[in-house]
Amino acid sequence: MSAPAPAREPLGVVGAGRLGAVLGAAWRAAGHPITAVSVRSAAARDRAALLLPGVPVVADPADVVRAAGIVLLAVPDDALPSVARTLAAPARPGQVFVHPSGASGLAVLAPLATAGAARVALHPAMTFTGTPADLPRLAGCPVAVTADEAVGSLAERLVSDLGGRPVRLAEEQRVAYHAALCHAANHLVTLVAQAQDVLAATGIEDPSVLLRPLLEAVLANTLRLGDQALTGPVSRGDTGTVRGHLAALDAIDGEVGRTYRDLAAATARRAGRMGRITAEQVAELTELVLRR
Ligand SMILES: NC(=O)c1ccc[n+]([C@@H]2O[C@H](COP(=O)([O-])OP(=O)(O)OC[C@H]3O[C@@H](n4cnc5c(N)ncnc54)[C@H](OP(=O)(O)O)[C@@H]3O)[C@@H](O)[C@H]2O)c1
Incomplete structure (x- = not known):
């Protein structure tokens, strides 16, 4: 029998898309309880059922924010600014918001920082289709990390928990x-x-x-x-x-x-x-x- 995964911080997932559902499943396997996942479409609901079985599914991303200390915003790049603005209302000091977009850095999460939360941009240099076949691809995958100083080591550990390899990247270098x-x-x-x-x-x-x-x-x-x-x-x-x-x-x-x-x-x-x-x-x- 394999040893149980060590206890890790609870995490919530906004957007059970191709990447969000997979990262949620990988963090869960590493011992992070997934407190809630938000879905809108039937496809996202099916993906959540497949990759995050038993995790409470909610319609309102604000409910994800209320239920977890660390929140993954796995939405399309163009939706990130408005999602960050909307979620600044339920956000609280001490929370950590993570996004997996490659080109964006921390600036896009500014409204959440104003609400007292810390920010992490964490981009796996890999392609994901939203199926269990993606999970082994995280092993050794380079992940570009830009984080507020206070959560720099947490960000690197989140990457290690995925099985990835953190690569520090300056905010102004992300687009290039x-x-x-x-x-x-x-x-x-x-x-x-x-x-x-x-x-x-x-x-x-x-x-x-x-x-x-x-x-x-x-x-x-x-x-x-x-x-x-x-x-x-x-x-x-x-x-x-x-x-x-x-x-x-x-x-x-x-x-x-x-x-x-x-x-x-x-x-x-x-x-x-x-x-x-x-x-x-x-x-x-x-x-x-x-x-x-
Ligand atoms: N897929 C990859 O290979 C990959 C690799 C590295 C990084 N990324 C990054 O990961 C992020 C997500 O990409 P993805 O490929 O997973 O996209 P995706 O499959 O289109 O999934 C995006 C999810 O976000 C949800 N969503 C869209 N707008 C929303 C809003 N306004 N509020 C709440 N939820 C919303 C969608 O929900 P519904 O489906 O329910 O409408 C969808 O499930 C992007 O930043 C992308 O750059 C992706």
Whole structure:
């Protein structure tokens, strides 16, 4: 029989969405009693039943605030300012409000600080779908933490209780931090999907099967070596090959051609900075791809 989890501070969850229900379940497994969860839609009610069975479900987020010392505000980014303003009324000194938004810091919770509460912004650098399959992804997950000084160590322990790895982040760096994650994770989806479309247009039956070994190797190399992982025609200054690519891509899908041009220009400049191609080759490639 496994040992019972140690007693932890009670927590309430506003918003049983994709992330809120999962964080609530992980904190509960670490010994935090979940005193209440607020839901509005049927989907959120189902998610709460699945991930937080037996936790009191309420309609009014203010009831979550009344029932817990630590309150997670897991609502969409755009709803955070109005939720923070509304919940300043039931908030009391000594409470701690936590939000998991990446781009926002503590400023968005200012009305709650005015009410005497402390603030934590705690962003797991991971994607969540709101199912139990998300729970193991928290193990070792980096979590960007910005917190009022008085609750800095509590914030780090909340991350450890999730199984995550706290990474301190200054308030003024959060937008750039979040932009970097989105640039890599979201735009990678667009890039790979574009390549899949072009391969499909060439008649290849399963583009993912063809791409998988190459992309897995490139991702592993890039995470290890950064720019040094670069191979391909731009890294060799093979302007003729790039010219051929542009003609082929433009014929299949103009938008893919434009994306290729922008990325090839950035790639050429980075290849030039690390000395893989000469300044003349950078200029020649840039002129070719940016010529409209
Ligand atoms: N999902 C991820 O991969 C992920 C990763 C890192 C960080 N985050 C952050 O986590 C936060 C929540 O994202 P999510 O993906 O979980 O969104 P989501 O699935 O859309 O869930 C948001 C929840 O907030 C509730 N809600 C919306 N407006 C509300 C309001 N005015 N008052 C009370 N509840 C309200 C919704 O309730 P109903 O459904 O009942 O209407 C919904 O359950 C965001 O700040 C996001 O940036 C998400």
